[in-house]
Amino acid sequence: xxxxxxxxxxxxxxxxxxxxxxxxxxxxxxxxxxxxxxxxxxxxxxxxxxxxxxxxxxxxxxxxxxxxxxxxxxxxxxxxxxxxxxxxxxxxxxxxxxxxxxxxxxxxxxxxxxxxxxxxxxxxxxxxxxxxxxxxxxxxxxxxxxxxxxxxxxxxxxxxxxxxxxxxxxxxxxxxxxxxxxxxxxxxxxxxxxxxxxxxxxxxxxxxxxxxxxxxxxxxxxxxxxxxxxxxxxxxxxxxxxxxxxxxxx
Amino acid sequence: xxxxxxxxxxxxxxxxxxxxxxxxxxxxxxxxxxxxxxxxxxxxxxxxxxxxxxxxxxxxxxxxxxxxxxxxxxxxxxxxxxxxxxxxxxxxxxxxxxxxxxxxxxxxxxxxxxxxxxxxxxxxxxxxxxxxxxxxxxxxxxxxxxxxxxxxxxxxxxxxxxxxxxxxxxxxxxxxxxxxxxxxxxxxxxxxxxxxxxxxxxxxxxxxxxxxxxxxxxxxxxxxxxxxxxxxxxxxxxxxxxxxxxxxxxxxxxxxxxxxxxxxxxxxxxxxxxxxxxxxxxxxxxxxxxxxxxxxxxxxxxxxxxxxxxxxxxx
Numbered sequence: 001x002x003x004x005x006x007x008x009x010x011x012x013x014x015x016x017x018x019x020x021x022x023x024x025x026x027x028x029x030x031x032x033x034x035x036x037x038x039x040x041x042x043x044x045x046x047x048x049x050x051x052x053x054x055x056x057x058x059x060x061x062x063x064x065x066x067x068x069x070x071x072x073x074x075x076x077x078x079x080x081x082x083x084x085x086x087x088x089x090x091x092x093x094x095x096x097x098x099x100x101x102x103x104x105x106x107x108x109x110x111x112x113x114x115x116x117x118x119x120x121x122x123x124x125x126x127x128x129x130x131x132x133x134x135x136x137x138x139x140x141x142x143x144x145x146x147x148x149x150x151x152x153x154x155x156x157x158x159x160x161x162x163x164x165x166x167x168x169x170x171x172x173x174x175x176x177x178x179x180x181x182x183x184x185x186x187x188x189x190x191x192x193x194x195x196x197x198x199x200x201x202x203x204x205x206x207x208x209x210x211x212x213x214x215x216x217x218x219x220x221x222x223x224x225x226x227x228x229x230x231x232x233x234x235x236x237x238x239x240x241x242x243x244x245x246x247x248x249x250x
Numbered sequence: 251x252x253x254x255x256x257x258x259x260x261x262x263x264x265x266x267x268x269x270x271x272x273x274x275x276x277x278x279x280x281x282x283x284x285x286x287x288x289x290x291x292x293x294x295x296x297x298x299x300x301x302x303x304x305x306x307x308x309x310x311x312x313x314x315x316x317x318x319x320x321x322x323x324x325x326x327x328x329x330x331x332x333x334x335x336x337x338x339x340x341x342x343x344x345x346x347x348x349x350x351x352x353x354x355x356x357x358x359x360x361x362x363x364x365x366x367x368x369x370x371x372x373x374x375x376x377x378x379x380x381x382x383x384x385x386x387x388x389x390x391x392x393x394x395x396x397x398x399x400x401x402x403x404x405x406x407x408x409x410x411x412x413x414x415x416x417x418x419x420x421x422x423x424x425x426x427x428x429x430x431x432x433x434x435x436x437x438x439x440x441x442x443x444x445x446x447x448x449x450x451x452x453x454x455x456x457x458x459x460x461x462x463x464x465x466x467x468x469x470x471x472x473x474x475x476x477x478x479x480x481x482x483x484x485x486x487x488x489x490x491x492x493x494x495x496x497x498x499x500x501x502x503x504x505x506x507x508x509x510x511x512x513x514x515x516x517x518x519x520x521x522x523x524x525x526x527x528x529x530x531x532x533x534x535x536x537x538x539x540x541x542x543x544x545x546x547x548x549x550x551x552x553x554x555x556x557x558x559x560x561x562x563x564x565x
Contacts, residue, residue: 001364004358004361004362008358012347012349012350015349015350016349092343093345093346093347095311095339095341095345096345096359096362096406097362098309098310099309099310099311099334099337099341100334100359100362100363101330101332101334101335101362101363101364102331102362103330247310247312248312248313
């Protein structure tokens, strides 16, 4: 049942021009970024040869590219998650799901997987660009894969947050704005801990960026994995509770 | 098809003490009823009487504050997923995705109700024929007319062959011709099933339903079967006279209790049941120029009007 909903969600994304235009814009922006990074690397190459332990093409092109990609995708997450429940509540199509023999967890997980699958497609397309470097340069595939995995996890966590916020309102734009706010706040929350000398382990642990950075360095730390996993789980759980609550209150 | 007697008596829906509050107001207040196989139960009541809320609770979209709902022997609140398998629901506004085609919508709905790919394809083909949707199966729902959307909504509600159909105002907003088509469709589909529908249209309930529940301010006020109503003798006689005599003379006819003068030689005679002054009227038909004589059967209408008047008086 989860997959029926997930496939429906994924397909209806591609039925509207929204998904296609998002993919096109992301790919276009990041391709431009990629060209600039490769160009920079070519200019630096001469000097790098002289260094011991010089950073390779993976560190100088792939990591910065993925850092920008994370920004772009985080800005897109609210646009896709805002419709999930608020649109259905607004157009009264949620009644179909609520009266069908489908449990609340299946409903939430189905919609979540549908959008996450879309973002896996997007991350796949983005990863193809640096992968093309493997034709002419020594590429650290491990680091590349760690980056792609990190990006996927980051976006999946953000999707869970967006999904929860879309259950709170019947206005998709409100859901989008609140999601954007929450994601940006979580992105910069660790900046506070360094700025005023307020060193807070909690704040830096909460930051979406901290955990993503270690993936970009090629570190695959289970605590980062756990962070994204728990983050998603918490928001999905909240969404399920909220939907059950709606049956009592609507 | 032969229907066994015991099958017809099978209770499909049993509701006990259903209550739902909205703040301090009891939108639905302690209602109980049963639905048996082969019955079409109509909820009739003015707008805001709590009909939709009752139906939404019946299909598990809303949770009741108190009460019990048993669908085909399964408790809806304890085992919602099992109970919902035999339910088909058409809300007031059909839950359709504008960006899907009719085929895609029906397929998705069938899959949600647990049919596999092949079964859902077969079910969709069958139901499209029955609901007259075959020609529009590739059209986008957003471009369909309201009548067609309503048909898609009904098709979606019966696609998985549910034993109980719950229809909320199935003909609201349709033109008279479309309403008639939809009513015929519901009548056809209702055989072998149990149907609960809500309406504020008398004619609809009269033509479709076997049983009627009057609902007012969240309470059930009266339960009647239409067969009983029709069997009840008329107590009103509408007559038209070319050369009417003085009113006093009419009042002296045997059995007449009260007379309404409708003007232009038309009168409404109220009389006791089984004591219509037909014979004496016909005796003097020549003198008075009798041109119309109709017994009026409109008990349901009378009940409904009484109900609405009572509601207005309470407010």
